[in-house]
Amino acid sequence: MTIQTTTHLNFRGDARAALSFYQTVFGGDVMVFTYRDTGNIKNEAEADQVTFGQVASPDGFRIMAYDVPSSMDWNPGTIPVFVSVRGADAAEITRYWEKLIDGATIVQPLAPSGWAPLYGMVKDKFGITWVLDVQAAY
Incomplete structure (x- = not known):
């Protein structure tokens, strides 16, 4: 059995832009599902933000990202990761x-x-x- 770990980054409205940027750096494919896509809209203003996103490249690079909804506390910290x-x-x-x-x-x-x-x-x-x-x- 093998497992894979993937860094999962949390943002407040910047997840899509970050994923797009990382795709330009590392290549691969971007996958994005929004709150609207998943039917999990709690705030219409955030409906098109990312509830699940990732960049995956053929050489093994993987990163995930998510927009923390405004209904949840979020503090990016000083050096969280x-x-x-x-x-x-x-x-x-x-x-x-x-x-x-x-x-x-x-x-x-x-x-x-x-x-x-x-x-x-x-x-x-x-x-x-x-x-x-x-x-x-x-």
Whole structure:
């Protein structure tokens, strides 16, 4: 038996835009179901927000996103989660990095580090902190 874990990000009205952006970075397909699609409308103003969404790429990248309805408390926190993207190909990691930094704050520039051939940290335009690195031989 195998299992797969997927990072699930919560937003307040930005889930669709975030998923679309991540699809431009990592490729793959975007799937979005809105509150209207699922018949779970509690606030008509939020009917077209995302109740379930994901990006899935052929190379294994997966991320899910959801718009927390205004009827629920939501606080994104200071650093609630890091999304880690690790690969063996420096050129591929660099391509992802160059797209993620659009409108972002670079926390740690992508560069060689003491523990990885390449490592970088960026807080994207949606407030999500990404850690990208090339896997080191241990």
